[in-house]
Amino acid sequence: MTELLQRKMSQRAILSQDEMTVLSETLGSPITFDAGAMFIKEGVELDQSILLLDGFACRVKELPSGERQIAALHIPGDFVDLHSFTLKRLDHSILAITHCKVAAVPHERLREITETQPALTRALWFSTTLDAAIHREWETSLGRRSAQQRVAHLFCEMRVRLSLVGLADDTGFAFPLLQQHLADCLGLTAVHVNRVLRQLRDAKLVSFQFRRVRIPDVVALEKYCEFDPAYLYLERRDR
Amino acid sequence: MTELLQRKMSQRAILSQDEMTVLSETLGSPITFDAGAMFIKEGVELDQSILLLDGFACRVKELPSGERQIAALHIPGDFVDLHSFTLKRLDHSILAITHCKVAAVPHERLREITETQPALTRALWFSTTLDAAIHREWETSLGRRSAQQRVAHLFCEMRVRLSLVGLADDTGFAFPLLQQHLADCLGLTAVHVNRVLRQLRDAKLVSFQFRRVRIPDVVALEKYCEFDPAYLYLERRDR
DNA sequence: CGCTGCTTTGAAGCCCTTCAAACCAGGTGG
C-alpha cells in the first residue's frame, strides 16, 4: 500500500526506513473516490491530511464566474493536502480527476510527529516546500510562456514526477486528463489546448491521445520548452 | 528591530512571547542591500535564511530569454527564504526592489528549533505554507483574471499584507515598485500595465503614482476584482 | 443504435504585445 510512497521518499533519501515505518503506521485504511468527486472542500475545517495512493487529483481554485484554475496536479505518492496540517482549512478544493484511492493521517498524529520526530518533521516540511516550488514554476509558465511551451513544460514535469514512482519512462506515460483539465492548469481554453496539441503533435514533439502522453524524443521536448528539472529538487540529500 | 515581526506574528497568535524571544535570539545583525541587489542567487547552496526587516524584495524566476517572472513579493516582516531551510538551495533568486535591511538566521539554529521547539517549528512551517497559498492565488490571477483584475487584486493583497505590519491603511500605502515590476508579477508587459493603470485611475478604482497606491473606496476595489482574503489566513488560531 | 460528453474545426474578434517615439523627472556637470 505504501510502496509508492516508500519508493518516492527513499529515492531522494527523504526518509529513513524507521521514519517511513512511523509514518505508515499513522495511515488510516484506504478510501476510494469516484472521478469528479470533490473530496476536500475549500474552507472546511480539517483534522486530517490525505495521501494519494492511486489515481490523479488536483487542487482547484474556483472563481465566482465559475471559471477554474487548477493550482496543482497530484499523482500517486503525493501528500495532497499535507499543508492543511498547518493551515487547518484550505483556500481551494481537492478534486479527484480519476478514480482515486487515498489514506488519511490525523492531524493529531502529525502533531505528535512534530513533538517527537524532528527529522521526519523536516522531511514533511520539505514536501510542502517542494509543492510551493512547483507552484512557482507554474506561475512562471502562466506568466511568461507561450501556450505551446506551457503544454510541453507540463508534460515534461509530469514525466519526471511520474517516473519517480515508476509510472513513466522515456517513451511517455498514462495521463488520464481531459483537455479541459489541461486548460484549467495552464490558464487556457480547452479549444486552444486542442489546437496546441495538434501543433505539438504535427511538430513530432509530443502527442497526447487515448489518455496517454507519448514523447518521441525527451531531450528535444525539454529543449523546446526550456525545461530544467532543478525546481523539482531531485538530488539526494542528507538531512 | 524585530517589532514588525512581533506585531505580525502576535496578530495572528502565531507565536507566543517566549517563542518570539527564542526566534529573535537566532537573528544575526542586520545587513543592508541596495535597490536592485540580488542577494540570493538561484541554485547556490545556502546555510541561512533571511528575514526582511525593511524594504521590498521579491522572488524572481529568470527564463533563458531574459524574461522574468516575479513569483512572490516580500514586505517587512517576511521570512523571504525560510523555505531554503528545507530546500537547501532555491529555484529562484531574491532581489531587493528597494534598499533593504535584513537579518539572517543560520539553518543550524533552525534545525535546533525543530529538535527542541515543536510549537515554534509548526509556526515556521505555517509561514511557508502561507507563502504557498499566496503562490496559488497568483496562479489563479495569472491563469484566469484579466489584466485589470490582476492589477487590482495585487493591490488588494498588498494592502491587507502591509496593514498587518502597520504599513497601509484604508486610503492606500507606499508602494515603491516600477511598472516593470508589476508587469513581471502579473505576466504582462510594462506598456500594458501602464494602460491598465490609466483605466483603473479613470474608473476611480485605484491609482498608482508617485510610488504610492491610493484606494478611494476599498470595498469597491475588492468587489471589482473579486478579492477574498481567505487565502491570507488572517484569522487568529490556537496551535 | 442512439445518447452523452469530449474532441475537433472554423470564423470573427478582442486583449495584449510589439515596436517606436515622445514625454518627463531627477541627477550631474559645465
Place this chain on the structure above:
DNA sequence: CCACCTGGTTTGAAGGGCTTCAAAGCAGCG
C-alpha cells in the same frame, strides 16, 4: 542655473495569440 543625460512613463499604430461562439465529428456506453 541651465543643458544634458539617463531611466522610467506615456502614447500611438499595427499585429498576433488566444478567446468566443458555434457546429460538426467521434468514441464509449447503456
